Amino acid sequence: MNWPAIRAIYLFEMARTGRTLMQSIIAPVISTSLYFVVFGSAIGGRITEIDGVSYGAFIVPGLIMLSLLTQSVANASFGIYFPKFTGTIYEVMSAPISYFEITFSYVGAAATKSIILGLIILATAVFFVPLRIDHPLWMLLFLVLTAFTFSLFGFIIGIWADNFEKLQLVPMLIITPLAFLGGSFYAVKMLPPFWQTVTLLNPVVYLISGFRWSFYGIADVSVAVSLTMTLAFLGLCLVIAAWIFKSGYRLKA
Template structure:
């Protein structure tokens, strides 16, 4: 492992966060604060508690997960797409840096940035609602696994996309709707039985449910199933990234 190369790419990607501080950090925190104000005031006044947890506190894990998913995707996809767009990716591919080191550096930087945003949002949530974290180790585990998994997914999108429009297509049209329909703002047990079964086809349900369990010890889906689905998605993303570098898909042309 060429740690000097990994560190160099990692530092370069992290430095971009400082140059785009408003977009990378401030914007998602303000957006999440608005969710707290709007949902907490408008809906929280009508739904006082869900499973013994105040509605304002109930939506905190979902909001953190929403930001984590979108930030991981956008950071990783743009991080690898921009070198392809400018042509500097060929310099990287010709350098004495392995494919593993490229993935580790780009995905590591994207995951780090999304974890920073998640931590800031968690701290911000404490100003709006009383929080408790019953299983902090599992909370960190879900945060790290989700950040890495969706950073890998974003890396795949960045390789696949051949325009800035395609770069935004999957996050806007697929990931964001799935997150809103994945129990971020409600318990799936509140749905009719048929729609509960349909909702279980949404992979985001397992992420949100497991993450919420780490806070309040309550989940829509068994936490073991949530962990299994998270590892499964991680394995699928790793397999796709491996295939991309093995075949040179959209990298050598």
């Protein structure tokens, strides 16, 4: 492993967070805090509890996942797209660093940013709702796995996109709607039977369900299924990333 090269790319990407602090950290935290206030007060007044958990506390894992998914994809996709746009990616690819190390550097930096953001939102939630974490190690596991999985997914999107419009297409039209419809604000069992079946086709349901279980011990689907689905999506993204570098898809001039 070429650790100096990995460290250089990683630190460069992390330094970009400091230059875009408002966009990367402050704005997502403020918008999520508004969700706590608006949804916790407006809907929480009508839905007092779900499975013994106050509604305000119930939506915390879903809101953290919503921010984690969108920011992981956005950070990683922009991180690799901008070197493509400026042409500096060819300098990186010609350096004595493997494709795995390039991917590991960019994805690792994007995942680190998302994990930091998720922990900040979690700390912020304490000021708005009564919060507990029954399984802290499982919570961290789901947080890290989701951050790395969707950062890798964003990395793939960044390579696929050939303009800034495409860069925003998947996060805005696919990731965010799936997160909203994945049980962020409700339990799947609250839906009619037909829509419960449809909802289970949404892969984000399994991420949010497993993450919520780590907080309160309640889940829409089995924790084992949630973990398996997360690892399966991670494996799929690894296969696609490996094919991209092997074939040179949208990387070779």
